[in-house]
Amino acid sequence: MQKKTATRASRQDGDATRQALLDVAGQVFAERGFADATSKDICARAGTNIAAVNYHFGSRGALYEAVLVEAHHHLLKLEDMQEIAARDLAPHDKLRMILRGIVLRATGPDAHWGARVVIRELMAPTEHAPALVHKAIAPKATVMLGLVCEIIGLPPTTPGLQRALFFLMSPCLALLVAPREMRSKLFPALGDDAEGLVDDMMTYASAGLDAIAAKYSASPRPRGG
Template sequence: MMTKSLNRRRTDGDATRERLLEAGGELFAADGYATTTAKAVAARAEVSLSLIHYYFGSREGLYQAVLIEAHRRLVDLDDLRRIAESSLSATAKLRAMIGGLVRQATRRQLGWHIHVLAKEVFAPSGHFPVLFQAEVIAKLSIVKQILSDITAIPADDPALVRCVVSVVAPCTMLLLGARGAPGPLDQTRRMPRKVVITHLHSFAIAGLGAIASEHGRRDQVPSR
């Protein structure tokens, strides 16, 4: 009986924490970190204000948890590991990674996670270092290894860091364009997904091939 009661409390607690994350994510996405109050989040989640402090310690702790959850929804670490550990070639792994980001950016209805991350990019709150430590470092390591496998450039080489930026930046811009910015970004995200994925992948492979050749690592990076 005690075990069942304890499990029930844990289940209820998980559900309450999830409601607060969802409510916080929706409000931070709509109004931004600076203007969203803990009281407003609690009201939207229909829970006591004290529960924000119980589960997250503070409004700041809640926002950090929202940022981490937003990044997980954008790029799931387990999914990224499955790609990296698959039998696909390194270039096919890169295409799968790009494909995941393009699918996020071209959804008809965007989740709050994209808007929260975009707001953090355009109006930094000072909480990004927490997100970087919790989520970005591990994912970045996997991406660097995939690019290293493609180019034969060591993962700790500064040139490979620049390659990461060059490969990820177009996908990031496409995600930012998903927020409704007019012009080429919006036009691109309205194109067929396969076309966009193929273009970004081909562009990335060509650039990686040029850098690999420049470093004398490989005469040519395979296109597939």
């Protein structure tokens, strides 16, 4: 019994150390970027041994990839999206709930390191960008593609549908990339009323999705007709 208890405690300590490293590394990478952030600095700020990065993650690069996934998870959780997509709701209502979650995080008062890490990677991609795409973005894009399919009523291979999804998510990316000060000075309405912003995004998105549906659902005209 004592051995099992000791093993469980050791595992919990290890998990806590790993999470502490992840959080501190996220802050350091957000401040300095991947190239200028060292394992030594991260471990010093986390209060851990210099070997902790390799022990828990294998390398500084693997730690950075874990940070990228964690950062994107903070902005948009796959589990939340899947739960919303499975609900017995109209597709437009599901879409609004997902967009609302993104908007609230992008315009909220708490400045989490996740947004800065993701923005850094998107603006100046490193060799670890594929990890962000495959491990974080792609699974969520699959959920969104299925939701847009529900709304438009076209197969996911339709070029217009794929473009529509890109156009749909672009405003969310713009909210994350645009500095808060710039938004407040040039477009104060982007931050004053989050619910109103979501409503207007849905109005804009719905009109665009309806237009795409009409365009690609139309039967081709017969030649010479």
